[in-house]
Amino acid sequence: MKKALRSSPKPVRPSALQAESLRQTRREHAAETAEDYAEAIADLAASQGEARVVDLARRLGVTHVTVNRTLARLQREGLVSVQPYRAIFLTPAGRKLAEECHHRHSVVVDFLKSLGIPEKTAEIDAEGIEHHVSPGTLAAFAKYTNR
């Protein structure tokens, strides 16, 4: 084998770190859906009294079928409580998650706006960014916003 060319034992850059970062990013991904749902359910409950499947579907931009199946998973995971043809409720764990998400979302949006980014762009980018912000980075964002 051409040792010099193929898989040198100690690569120039710490690929192990990058691999771990990417692995973490991927792991987070399943949780992102849960966060979006929790936040949407909390919002709907606050603004309309209860969250229904159609409302969630509209809100999340998917069909009611996808909402249904995802809710089943979230129930397995103990975040929501669903009964056929009834409104959707967050469990205490789900409520906690929703609150954390809402807070994180606000911090990210405010931070982006304080950088001079227009509201609409800030909202769109925050939706993607918020799930990947570590506590330390979130704190730095908050600190900058209130500087």
Next chain:
Amino acid sequence: MKKALRSSPKPVRPSALQAESLRQTRREHAAETAEDYAEAIADLAASQGEARVVDLARRLGVTHVTVNRTLARLQREGLVSVQPYRAIFLTPAGRKLAEECHHRHSVVVDFLKSLGIPEKTAEIDAEGIEHHVSPGTLAAFAKYTNR
């Protein structure tokens, strides 16, 4: 139906905007993998002369099987060129993507570090954030870093 409670025609918050944001975030998601692969291949080619499946697997933190199947997709999409048992090459489109990603990654990492976030955290968070940063936000990041 309880009109007041269920799916009021004009919700308080612009849920259509949120739905669109989320839809966009999801759409981007398939592209994230492509970006990670393009960047990794370019990096490996630069540092080791060529990119091989095992190197990519190590780098991305997945098995060689996953790398293989993903490469097949990226070839369908015209980003890489692969031949059995041969090194992996980026097409011009793939190279362009890799350069953009590398640039975006650098900007995000430098920005986070300039906020006082430690290098390691900055790297990890950037890996998740970089795929969701719009051009406008990226420009704002760069401007802040060089302020």
Next chain:
DNA sequence: TACATAATGTAGCTTTGGCTACACTTTGGC
């Protein structure tokens, strides 16, 4: 040159999250 080992490829499974099409419940209004 032969062969052991590393690299690569393939088969087939899983989960997640999309979808359409169709079936069944609820419910508001007549």
Next chain:
DNA sequence: GCCAAAGTGTAGCCAAAGCTACATTATGTA
């Protein structure tokens, strides 16, 4: 109280991205 329409549920399809187990190819070295 009926019934159409809205809401909800189910069946079954797809693609992406992960995996293990096994088969095949390349290649450095003895």
